[in-house]
Amino acid sequence: MKKSRIGLFAAALSLGLLAAPERQIAQTTTLDSHQQLTREIFHQLIEINTTDSVGDCTAAANAMAARLKAAGFADADFKVLGPNPRKGNLVARFRGTGARRPILLLAHLDVVEARREDWSFDPFRFLEKDGYYYGRGASDDKAMAAIFIANLIRFKQEGFKPDRDIIVALTADEEGGDFNGVDWLVKNHRGLIEAEFGLNEGGGGAIRDGKKLFNSVQASEKVYQSFLLEVKNKGGHSSRPVKDNAIYNLAAGLQRLAQFEFPVNLNEVTRAYFERVSKIEGGETGAAMKGVIQNPPDAGAVAYLGNFPAYNATMRTTCVATMLQAGHAENALPQTARATVNCRILPTETAEQTRETLVKVVNDSRIAITPIREPKPSRPSPLAAEVMKPIETITEQMWPGVPVVPTMSTGATDSLFLRNAGIPMYGTSGIFGDIDDSRAHGKDERIGVKSFYDGQEYLYRLVKAYASPNANQRQTANTRR
Ligand SMILES: [Zn+2]
Numbered sequence: 277m278k279k280s281r282i283g284l285f286a287a288a289l290s291l292g293l294l295a296a297p298e299r300q301i302a303q304t305t306t307l308d309s310h311q312q313l314t315r316e317i318f319h320q321l322i323e324i325n326t327t328d329s330v331g332d333c334t335a336a337a338n339a340m341a342a343r344l345k346a347a348g349f350a351d352a353d354f355k356v357l358g359p360n361p362r363k364g365n366l367v368a369r370f371r372g373t374g375a376r377r378p379i380l381l382l383a384h385l386d387v388v389e390a391r392r393e394d395w396s397f398d399p400f401r402f403l404e405k406d407g408y409y410y411g412r413g414a415s416d417d418k419a420m421a422a423i424f425i426a427n428l429i430r431f432k433q434e435g436f437k438p439d440r441d442i443i444v445a446l447t448a449d450e451e452g453g454d455f456n457g458v459d460w461l462v463k464n465h466r467g468l469i470e471a472e473f474g475l476n477e478g479g480g481g482a483i484r485d486g487k488k489l490f491n492s493v494q495a496s497e498k499v500y501q502s503f504l505l506e507v508k509n510k511g512g513h514s515s516r517p518v519k520d521n522a523i524y525n526l527a528a529g530l531q532r533l534a535q536f537e538f539p540v541n542l543n544e545v546t547r548a549y550f551e552r553v554s555k556i557e558g559g560e561t562g563a564a565m566k567g568v569i570q571n572p573p574d575a576g577a578v579a580y581l582g583n584f585p586a587y588n589a590t591m592r593t594t595c596v597a598t599m600l601q602a603g604h605a606e607n608a609l610p611q612t613a614r615a616t617v618n619c620r621i622l623p624t625e626t627a628e629q630t631r632e633t634l635v636k637v638v639n640d641s642r643i644a645i646t647p648i649r650e651p652k653p654s655r656p657s658p659l660a661a662e663v664m665k666p667i668e669t670i671t672e673q674m675w676p677g678v679p680v681v682p683t684m685s686t687g688a689t690d691s692l693f694l695r696n697a698g699i700p701m702y703g704t705s706g707i708f709g710d711i712d713d714s715r716a717h718g719k720d721e722r723i724g725v726k727s728f729y730d731g732q733e734y735l736y737r738l739v740k741a742y743a744s745p746n747a748n749q750r751q752t753a754n755t756r757r
Contacts (some may be wrong), residue, residue, distance in 0.1 A: 311729050314426035319402040321418040322411035326386045333385045333448035334364030340425050347429040363448040363455035367468045370428050372438035380443045380474030383421035384450030387413035388717045396720050408722040415723045416716035417477045421446050423732045438743035450690050458690040462697045478689045478703020484711045488678045491671045494703025496545040496656035496684035498620040501627045502648040511611035522613040523602045529638035536637045538593040540573045543624050545656050545682045552681045589686045595619040620686050627651040654692035657700035666741035706734025
């Protein structure tokens with residue numbers, strides 16, 4: 277069965293993980309003044325280490341604040357704040373008329389760890405080579421951070437008068453650490469980031485064999501939840517074994533779980549995803565996608581798509597055993613056996629419903645099933661015309677014939693904190709990447725030079741479309757029609 281790469285790509289993209297294949301001698305590419313500024317900001321951000329171990333997000337936030345000040349932003353229009361000296365967040369506001377509620381542009385400043393010996397060159401030195409920009413955070417997530425700041429400065433320089441405030445938040449600890457900036461801002465400074473909706477990482481363009489396939493918009497995320505499965509037993513001497521054994525009981529329960537699949541349960545986002553990707557995939561896979569969006573879903577189609585991990589994870593909640601621990605001595609019958617089961621729950625289902633299903637499937641009252649940490653549910657963002665139309669219009673303008681595909685990611689971004697707080701978030705960047713070349717969190721992370729500036733232009737046009745007074749009249753006229 278043809279291994280489907282679009283699903284893997286969509287999954288990878290949700291995690292903001294891809295680079296573009298364009299081969300260009302970037303040196304010969306002349307950059308206009310806006311592109312030149314964006315390149316300098318990107319260079320600066322890459323070279324400020326913002327890892328959790330030794331990095332400093334406050335230094336990066338201050339560097340961006342200094343650029344806004346130099347561009348004429350008033351002190352009242354930007355702040356660097358956070359719960360920890362190294363974990364600062366920048367919140368900047370480009371003021372509009374207030375005719376409409378603000379929009380929020382979000383990117384995280386922190387990056388995952390990178391060791392020099394694991395890379396071909398220093399991960400914290402900005403490098404341009406063979407049509408790519410290299411460095412830790414190049415695609416996750418410093419490209420969007422640099423683009424948002426550069427575009428805000430461009431709006432200032434152009435004297436743009438938006439009919440709503442444009443807020444840029446560059447935050448700490450998305451990748452890990454104890455001071456998630458978005459969660460902290462929502463809890464402690466909600467007013468600074470209050471918005472009608474916002475843009476974040478998680479979406480972008482897909483390329484295969486040099487051909488642009490689709491521009492994805494992440495509108496939903498599955499909920500991360502692990503459960504502990506534990507069996508207790510009185511144990512005894514292993515020279516006199518009995519049938520009632522903690523390890524065997526747990527293993528039998530896990531075996532039943534291994535055979536089980538949660539029911540297919542599509543939502544607005546995943547239904548649109550399969551509907552649109554079916555046309556791109558075509559063939560047997562495309563036909564199966566059409567079968568899955570039937571009501572009820574076609575069983576054969578479900579079974580076929582279930583063979584593709586990314587499509588399977590898009591259709592249903594998944595739970596899988598990831599860790600095991602049992603026994604206390606080699607010569608003693610085990611008194612405790614534990615397993616960790618990691619679930620990725622559809623946003624339209626709850627952790628409690630999932631636990632109840634696990635209880636039924638495992639079907640052994642000796643196995644206690646308890647949630648590990650509180651789940652962080654996040655409701656899907658509606659595919660509202662006000663948000664999707666400009667994305668489709670600009671995608672058609674910049675990449676004629678390339679479809680826009682809504683996606684639900686199996687991984688999580690900081691959008692979950694905002695969706696949870698009632699602010700719909702959309703993962704979109706306009707940054708195209710190669711389906712088979714995912715480097716974020718990995719070695720020699722990079723982004724294509726052309727793809728980077730295409731993303732800048734896309735986000736410039738998109739934010740302007742969302743915040744332009746006449747776009748508003750046009751919109752209300754359209755909706756009235
Ligand atoms: Zn990221």
